[in-house]
Amino acid sequence: MPEKSGAEILIDTLVEQGVDTVFGYPGGAVLPIYDALFQQKKIKHILVRHEAGAAHSAEGYARATGKPGVVLVTSGPGATNAVTGIADAFMDSIPLIVLTGQVATNLIGSDAFQEADTVGITRHCSKHNYLVKDPAELATVVREAFAIATKGRPGPVVIDIPKNVQVATASTDVKRPPRSRFTYASEADYAEINRAIELIANAKAPILYTGGGIINSGPAASEALRELAELTGAPVTSTLMGLGAYPASGEAWLGMLGMHGTYEANMAMNQCDVMVCLGARFDDRVTGRLDAFSPKSVKIHVDIDRSSMNKTVRVDLPIVADVGMAMRQMIDVWKGRKYKKQPLDEWWSRIAGWRAVDCLSYPGSAQEIMPQYAIERLFEATKDKAPIITTEVGQHQMWAAQHFHFDAPNKWLTSGGLGTMGYGLPAAIGAQMGHPDALVIDIAGEASIQMNIQEMATATQYRLPVKVFILNNEWMGMVRQWQELTYESRYSESYSDSLPDFVALAEAYGWKGIRCDDPAKLDDAIAEMLAHDGPVMFDCRVHKTSNCFPMIPSGAAHTDMILNADQVSGTMDDEAKALV
């Protein structure tokens, strides 16, 4: 009976699962796996510069390609450094397989060198995890892990592999099928779909509130959404995670909703009579004050995860299903019953009134680059190139969501749930690996970019032409904004002091560096960035104290948006301060 080492079985099973790219960093407890990688040609290994970069790169790869991202790191610090990326993937439902080395089974629990309780640490920030103690189990565990990571609500799965399990051999003949130990929703119950369609067809003021679940469901779900919006005539808004599922150029598009969403999207959410939540989860950044959230509406919630139902907002019709399939069923029922689009003129005229507020307008400047203007110009210069945009976390992220417009899914990669600064650059690297010919831009802030700036070397090594567009205002802008709004402008530790010279830094890493602080020269500078066939770091010096509006302050209702700086009081009561 042929026998192979655990490391070889692992590589074989990854290949069998269709893996061609792994993001990782070697170390003592994964040396046998790295040796097996060295002796094969089917899997390309991308050497990151920090394990957090590996996890975020795999996330970017997964989000941009729809395939699971694979991470390989060593025990102890290798695993703990990857934890933020695992938690990030868990919050944003990104399929990852995270392979961690572990000390030999006989050393587990002895405080051995580079030992950490990886399964313990990752238990509650992964969809599932394993400690494999026998090489004969390895293939089965890996197959099961891919199924768990990708089916139902996707998420990260951690496989912890002790070093002696990588070295020891086992028969490769054993083909125990993976246990089908979990069930996941697929099609919706037709009775529920019928009820949903009746509610939508009779609504006077319906709204489709869409989220990242539609992206996760695949391109067919985005197609179904477009058709459903067309059939019903209902306006469409989206969470941060769902941008691109419905085209921003579409007629029914209201813009993003929530804390920094548009006035029209939030007012429409507040005033609607039927809300159809499709693959979103009523996050606190979306709902604002819960007791004032959309008081008049009947709420339909389609989600693949039963635990998302009634978690924060009580809904009238929960439908546990794959959102793409459920929308397809809705379309079939609508057509089958020959429903006609409702005359929603009154609803649309109210929406037109809210749109007229022009909530995304901002004060212009001929001397300084306004951050919103920078995003607008970047969008104009790249919109015909179908760019993939990643972001870090903060003001720049919200400005990008507001002023960059997405017409297709899988083009917008951002850390929504966990809000991880340092996500954008490694995610861009992962996305570029998945789409070598695409234009990939990380829209960053000068503070966030420094959290994983070491990954510049990864882009250099693999000749990945990613662009990093830094809105440099010399502040941790969102922190500064909250301090201005809530703490009477006491700017505690939010100034980005001792910044590096980003152009010199770019050159040190073998990148091109560009700096621009003049709005008149911005278009030329952006063109220069796009023309360069290689990685570019763009230090865009923007107006330093711009705030991101509109904004629903924490603890406020959708109807209490701050539209501009004149409405800022500078203080907040304790109840509001206590909210995140």
Add this chain to the structure above:
Amino acid sequence: MHIKQELTERHVLTLTVDNEAGTLARIAGMFTSRGYNIDSLTVADISEDHTTSRITIVTKGPPPVIDQIIAQCERLIPVHKVTDLTEAGPHVERELALVKVHGTGDQRVEAMRLADIYRARVIDATVNSFIFEITGGPEKIDTFVRLMREVGLVEVGRTGIVGLMRGADAS
């Protein structure tokens, strides 16, 4: 500002789970990490081939939180089935306690008499102590333990409750 407290309900949940390393930690840890309460938890292997365990959890929370607890339990990969016995209707709950009392003379006689009334069995005896074994619903055991405090309680060990639906169907 003060922290607000909500009214809570007691619910008994039973979970059928894979009998494998880490399952209990996964479930107990999920309760802690999401801020849910565990009043008691029992677990034991219940299948012939040792692949399946049943966990009984007594928890407290407002009704929407109980719903979330069930959904979050169901979301865990090794959890096959969750039943809310409190919601499901008639069911039995039983708990076993071992109760050690120390005393001589009248106190000892009184302990014995009370044990008899509560149908507790003596499973260990010395000239100045008893260990009683008592089974029943948690209230009966609470009451018995309270009475034993008056007559020389030394220590108590309790299993936490296990429960099943009444009738012929599996819960």
